[in-house]
Amino acid sequence: MNKKSSYISIVLITMILGVMLAIQFRTNQYLDQGVTADRAQEMVAELSRLESDNRKFDRDIDDLTYKLEQARKGQTQARDAITDELEKAKMSAGLTSVTGPGIEVVLDNPDSTGIFIRDEYLLKIANELKGAGAEAISVNGQRLIATSEIRLAGSFININLDRTEPPFQILAIGNQEKLKSSLEISGGLVDYFRELGIAVKIQTPSSVTIPGYIKDLQYDYAKSVKG
């Protein structure tokens, strides 16, 4: 074997070795950022949420395009367009009465000497129902909106600054199965309330009507930000 060819073969082998090392290194890097199933699942959820938002936005854009076209035609059409936009905003804000399949939960003291039903319990029920995808919730006829409080005031509970007392009737519209199981899950709120001695009744009427928020909205501090 002459010297020249042996050098060439060594150069070749080292080159291959180098490339392989590089590949190996990269593969290992990928493995290091290994992804747990939880994270992957979260990413899938995030993506599907964004995709669904995008589909809804497309509908909003179509809707607004149509309204703009109409509004340019004249004052009457503009009025209609704005009125429709207002109806949508009111619906989103919880100012409109709504109806749909849902759940009715009634909490009561079995007798007047029974356990005191705390504001916290109502907060928790509402929160659980929201988590289960409730689209509208009311407690004793008071619609819960973004600024609604549920708060002990003396011996009453104030909701939207309105006094209420037991029995508390909570209505929610949404997927009935999900709403029901969110409360009835073992070790969940219903179990907890019953343990405390609160009478809990749950029904799933095929149609529930929930009133809109009836007071006037007033903003003294918050100003809407453009665009």
Next chain:
Amino acid sequence: MRIKPFHLALALVGLVLGLLLSVQFRVTRDTVKFPQVHRVNTMADKINDARTERDSKQEQINKMREELDKLAAGAALGALKEELVDARIESGLTGVSGPGIEVTLNDSNLEVTNGGNPNWYVLHDEDILKVLNELRAAGAEAMAINNHRILATSEVRCTGPTILINRNQRIAPPFVIAAIGNQDTLINSLKMRNGVIDSLEPWGIQVSLKKVSRVEIPPFPGSISFDYARPVAEGQQ
């Protein structure tokens, strides 16, 4: 032929090459077994694309709404417009700004004592719920937690060290709750004797309050849609 040191070197290189090959083969095979590793990168790209798309659509929608509002400039529409602005603020569809406060909540800095339940020393969804509720009772006009707007349907749920909000979006401590409203009323509502802060203190949960002259609260970055609820026709109630 005599064995030269150069042959030994060759043999060594061959050996290393073989080893590398087999390791490489196994690693590659394992990688294929975990499709997530491959998919994560494309997933992340897809998510970023979808988010960019959403943000640009959101911007387009905001502009269209503004344009529509301008078209409705006539005197007869003035009242309608005002009502619309208020409804949009309440629904969380528009971003808002104004004077308010920031409440920062963080897990306890106390050491768990022997026999103590570590769970007592971390923040719970309930604690956050209570703070939000107090602020509402004190007249908060708009709120956000870690920049997620609080809607009528916003839930706050515990999952281990993180909290889920607004359709399962995960946020981690510290939790910063921003609220617009009367600063003194808001702060006093939390500082009240036997109030929320008093109830968290024994566990060393860190609460700090700050007045902010201009709190920025983002809109809900999505469309609010109803799959089950239908508006009740007027006069039908």
